[in-house]
Structures are given as structure tokens and as C-alpha cells.
Amino acid sequence: MEPRADISPASGPAAILPLHDDVTSRSVRAAGWVAVSSIGNVVLSFAVFLVLARLLNPGEFGLVAVAVVFIDILLIVTRGGLPDLVVQTERLDAAFADTAFWVALASGCAYALALVLLSWPIAWLLRLPELQPVLAALAVTFVVSALGVIHEARLQRTFGFRSLAVRALAANLAGGSVAVVLALHGFGVWSLVVQRLLATSATTVLTWAAFPWLPGRRFDRGHARRQVAFGSRVFSTQLLLTLSIRSQEVIAAYFLSTADIGLLRLAWRCIDLVSQVAVIPLASVALPTYARLQGRPGELAAAFNGFVAMSAVLALPAFLGMAAVAPTLIPLLFGEQWRDAVPVVRILSLLGPEFVATSLLWTIFTASDRTRAALVLAAGQFGITILVAVATAPFGLSALVVGHVLRAYLFSPLVVIAAGRFVPVGNGRIAAALAPILACAALMACGILLVQDAVYLQLGERAGLAAVIVGGVLAYGALAAILLRDTLRRSLALILHRTAVARTSVPGIVPEPEASSSPKTGLGPTGRIAGGKA
Structure with a gap:
């Protein structure tokens, strides 16, 4: 039984490709469901953890x-x-x-x-x-x-x-x-x-x-050979990217103490918590979205830039806001014994812009069947990560984490350049899209740093922390309404599936005209009518 039309036996084994705006709008709605699942699973896992921690x-x-x-x-x-x-x-x-x-x-x-x-x-x-x-x-x-x-x-x-x-x-x-x-x-x-x-x-x-x-x-042996070859490159890339982070813990175990490993793991869990809500939902739907737009690189780049902007609107204030309130938030959530994790959390929070962009970028290689290039880049990143970690770990945990952040910002532009060879994405475009969002988030974080001590003195840590967080959200919302009006308008248009508004001119996000697809006839690169089911 085939509940979805991803196979078309009547007209040959071809998947019909939807138009760019329809694909992107469906992706945004799908990301909303991924966000619901991520938040629900985070809350559920934490609740189960608390119960089991008291029993085991x-x-x-x-x-x-x-x-x-x-x-x-x-x-x-x-x-x-x-x-x-x-x-x-x-x-x-x-x-x-x-x-x-x-x-x-x-x-x-x-x-x-x-x-x-x-x-x-x-x-x-x-x-x-x-x-x-x-x-x-x-x-x-x-x-x-x-x-x-x-x-x-x-x-x-x-x-x-x-x-x-x-x-x-x-x-x-x-x-x-x-x-x-x-x-x-x-x-x-x-x-x-x-x-x-x-x-x-x-x-x-x-x-x-x-x-x-x-x-x-x-x-089919031919299909099997292709699947094994493609799959081995994809899983090797994913494995190397995972090891690029987890290897830090192994190296920390050699040079530092088990307590440092615990601080590092907790800090990464805090970063993961933000990413599960603000980054992972869009990253999860990126592959099917990019795959539907393969062969139309301008539209694929437009989808990527739109995803980056939408993710950054939520992720960057969350990362920088968490860094600002970390001295109060970490001890209240996890206990006073975890206070030493505060500087680690603050340093890793600086990865926000890089993390948003690369989380949505790596999938382009898979969707465009450039898995060999991705594997080479992942191997290079892994090797440099090991070298940097070994060089910085003897100087302490903070040095190890700073080295990781610097490595990320120095290596990630190379990934963008490699992707730019077959999709029109570039470091300048990504920076231009992220700059106003980062400015709003940074202003909000600076405001929190200036007022939080006085608020805690008046209300106490618990009530004061809640007040500071609410105030930060309101301040960021006001700044975004002024400085990010175009980005917010496009995001709202995609969520509401208003394709006419979705074509509003936003720098770095407008789809580029494609020679391989006709805007008048709606023909995709294969000559089939776009807009049908995936």
C-alpha cells in the first residue's frame, strides 16, 4: 500500500517537484512539528531523568x-x-x-x-x-x-x-x-x-x-551498490562530525580531570537544549527541502538563506541570552556544584552564528549528491579539531573550548566556499543575513548584563531571573520589530503559506532566476510540471 505519491508508476518512476515557495512553506510547517516533537521530548526526557535519578x-x-x-x-x-x-x-x-x-x-x-x-x-x-x-x-x-x-x-x-x-x-x-x-x-x-x-x-x-x-x-544489485557507496560516505561524514565534538571529551580525559569532562558535557547539553528548539527543527526538514530543489541551485540557495534567517531569529538571542544569565541560571538549574561550568557555557554560546549556518549547510552536500566533497571536508575538520584540542587542552578547560570556537570560525568559511561551487551561497551573504539579527541579540544581552544584578538584589535570584528573561524577550522583540522587519515578514509569510508575500524582497533570500526552470510554465528541470506531490 502506498499512502504517499513518492512513486509514480503510471508515468514512470519520477518524483514531481513542487515550486520553490510551496516547498519552502511546507518545510516551515514541517519544522513546526519537529519543534513540537523536540520540545516535547526534551521536557519528557528531563522529567523521566528526574524521577529515575531519585530511584537509581x-x-x-x-x-x-x-x-x-x-x-x-x-x-x-x-x-x-x-x-x-x-x-x-x-x-x-x-x-x-x-x-x-x-x-x-x-x-x-x-x-x-x-x-x-x-x-x-x-x-x-x-x-x-x-x-x-x-x-x-x-x-x-x-x-x-x-x-x-x-x-x-x-x-x-x-x-x-x-x-x-x-x-x-x-x-x-x-x-x-x-x-x-x-x-x-x-x-x-x-x-x-x-x-x-x-x-x-x-x-x-x-x-x-x-x-x-x-x-x-x-x-537490485546495481541499486544496492549505489546505496552502499552513497551511504558509506554519508555515515562517515556524520560520524566524523560527531567525533569532532565528542573527541574533546576524550582529549580532556587525558590532559584534564574527570570534573572538567563533566563541566564540558553539561555545557554542551545547554547548547543542545537551545539547538533542539531553534536549529534542529529546520535542519531536520532541510534535506527533503533541498532534495526537491536540486537542479535549481538559485532556489536551493534561497531556501538555505531563508532557513538561516528564520533559525537565527530564535537561536541567536537564546544563545547570547543564556550566556548573559548563566551565572544565575546554571546553579539554579543544576546545583551550586556546577558553577564552574558558567565560563564554558558562555564561550560555547559564541558558536551561535556558526552553528546555525553550518547545521543548515552540510545537508546541501547530501541533497546535491556531493558526498565525496562533504567527506573530505569532514575529515579535514576532524583532523584540525584533534590538533587544536591537543594543543590547547594542556592550558586548561577554557583554553580547550576557546580553541574549539576559533577552529569553528576559521574552518566553516571553507565549507561555505566548497558549497558555493555548485550552489550560489557565500560567506558574505550569510554574514549579511546574520549581522542584523546578531546585533539585536547582542544589544539584548548587553542590556541584561547591565541590569540583572540590580534586579536580583530587588527580587532575589529566582524571581529576578524570571523577570530578567521576560524583560530580555520583550527587549529583543522590540528591537526585532524595528530592525528585522523584512526577515520577520518573510518568516510569517512562509508560515502562513502566503506565497505572494513570500516573494517580498529580502536581501540574500530572494530566489534567483533559473535557466533550467520556466517561471511562466512552471516546468522543473526534468520538463515535468512542478507543484505536484513529492
Whole structure:
């Protein structure tokens, strides 16, 4: 059963490409559902964490934390880039989809078996014998997840993010509820293992329900070779980008103390919290959006610039505002023992503009099938990150983090230049789009720094912090209404799907005319009428 028209058997295996404004508007609405899912999952995860933290001892939490490190990294390998290829492929036929499903399932089974076999030596090397059964049990998630990744990708092709968001929330709610019940009955570490297994299983089942496609028995070796080649480059790139951040913790463990590692991890969690709300939703819908616009580089660049502006409007004030109130916010949220994380949070918050731009930029390489270039760039970034971290870590945690921020701002322009070879994006355009937003956010943060001590003195820390945050939001809103009027108008137009207003002239965001598509006839690069279903 095919609930979405991403395959067109009547007229050949071609996906019909929508017009730019329709694609971008659908992307914005999809990002809203991703934001709902992200916020809901953050709140739910934090609530489950608080409950379980009172029921389980730190050793039990630490045991699963070690196991989850392996799972999270290997899940990148398990997906193998296949969902990205399914989303990116302009023409998706039945044989291609069937082959992708069986390749994903075979990979999941292989990695599950590998983790079970490696669970004994891993537990022996880490001197944690109780880790072996935990790893062996969690290996099942590879198979279960593989059963649903192609269904998830096909939902993404049709912008079915509402279904994905609702089902992710339901799955996590089910897993968290069962984990709490099991912990109350003394199952200890296994309550967290069951949570992970149940959430993954529920997600797969509900994804099948949302997209009830039954894969056929077809297996095309040509498709399989392309999928493995493309997927290996994508997952290698994703793995290197992930390791570029996580490697800091390994290097900090060698040069610094375990306390420094904890401070660094907490600071990154704070950055992640902002990104889950302001950056990840748009980054999640970037691939299907860019894929629909491949072959029309001007429109793809317009979508990218629009996403950057919309994300920055929320993310930059959140990053800089968090940096301003960090001396009060961090101890109140996590306890006085975490006060030393304040300077780390403040330094990492400076990554805001770079983080927004690059989070939405890397996907262009995948959508445009430039995965080799992305892999080379990711490898270069990883190598430079290691060198910078090794050079700065001996001087302390702050030096390590400053080095990471400087590396990001020096290397990211090279990524933009590489993307600019096949899509009209540039460092100057990105800087011009971000500059007024950054100015508003910086003015708001400076205002908070000037008044917060007096507010805390009058109202106390808790009430004062709430007052300062509300005041900062109002101040930023007033500045944005004055200085960011065009950006806000375009964002509102896209949200409301008002395409006439969406064509309002905004520097760096207006779609450029394309020789490969006719604005009069609506013909896409393949000669088909644009505007149909994905």
C-alpha cells in the first residue's frame, strides 16, 4: 500500500517537484512539528531523568551511559546514510525502495551481531563485566531501528513530519512510563535498557502505521551498490562530525580531570537544549527541502538563506541570552556544584552564528549528491579539531573550548566556499543575513548584563531571573520589530503559506532566476510540471 505519491508508476518512476515557495512553506510547517516533537521530548526526557535519578544510584546510570555512547555512535553506522539517499533521490522507483529496505535490514542485523560478539571484550577492557549483558540487549535496537528507517525516510520525502513528531512523542512517552514503573519495582539498570528498547520498537511500529508500505522481495544489485557507496560516505561524514565534538571529551580525559569532562558535557547539553528548539527543527526538514530543489541551485540557495534567517531569529538571542544569565541560571538549574561550568557555557554560546549556518549547510552536500566533497571536508575538520584540542587542552578547560570556537570560525568559511561551487551561497551573504539579527541579540544581552544584578538584589535570584528573561524577550522583540522587519515578514509569510508575500524582497533570500526552470510554465528541470506531490 502506498499512502504517499513518492512513486509514480503510471508515468514512470519520477518524483514531481513542487515550486520553490510551496516547498519552502511546507518545510516551515514541517519544522513546526519537529519543534513540537523536540520540545516535547526534551521536557519528557528531563522529567523521566528526574524521577529515575531519585530511584537509581549513579553507578547504574553510569553503566547505561557507557553503553549508550556505543549505541549512539553505531546507530550512525546502522542507518548507513540510506534514509538520506531515499530522501535525496529525485526519482524513487519501487525496486530502489525495496532494495534500500533489505540493505538497511541486513546492515542492522550485521551490526547487532557484531556488538553482541564485541560485548565481552568491551566489558573486559573497561573492567565492567556487568556491561556485557547490557550491550548485548541493546544490540537489538539496531535490527528494530533498521526495520523502520526507510519508512521514516519516505515520510520525510512527503513532508510527513507531523506524523513522525506525534509518533516520536508517543513512543518516548511509552518507554519513559514503563521505565519509571520498572525502576519503582527494583529493576535498576534494566529499567533504562527496557526504556530504550521499547521506545525504539514503538517508533518503528508507529512509523509503519503512518506509512503502511510493505516492501517487496526485489533486490537490485546495481541499486544496492549505489546505496552502499552513497551511504558509506554519508555515515562517515556524520560520524566524523560527531567525533569532532565528542573527541574533546576524550582529549580532556587525558590532559584534564574527570570534573572538567563533566563541566564540558553539561555545557554542551545547554547548547543542545537551545539547538533542539531553534536549529534542529529546520535542519531536520532541510534535506527533503533541498532534495526537491536540486537542479535549481538559485532556489536551493534561497531556501538555505531563508532557513538561516528564520533559525537565527530564535537561536541567536537564546544563545547570547543564556550566556548573559548563566551565572544565575546554571546553579539554579543544576546545583551550586556546577558553577564552574558558567565560563564554558558562555564561550560555547559564541558558536551561535556558526552553528546555525553550518547545521543548515552540510545537508546541501547530501541533497546535491556531493558526498565525496562533504567527506573530505569532514575529515579535514576532524583532523584540525584533534590538533587544536591537543594543543590547547594542556592550558586548561577554557583554553580547550576557546580553541574549539576559533577552529569553528576559521574552518566553516571553507565549507561555505566548497558549497558555493555548485550552489550560489557565500560567506558574505550569510554574514549579511546574520549581522542584523546578531546585533539585536547582542544589544539584548548587553542590556541584561547591565541590569540583572540590580534586579536580583530587588527580587532575589529566582524571581529576578524570571523577570530578567521576560524583560530580555520583550527587549529583543522590540528591537526585532524595528530592525528585522523584512526577515520577520518573510518568516510569517512562509508560515502562513502566503506565497505572494513570500516573494517580498529580502536581501540574500530572494530566489534567483533559473535557466533550467520556466517561471511562466512552471516546468522543473526534468520538463515535468512542478507543484505536484513529492
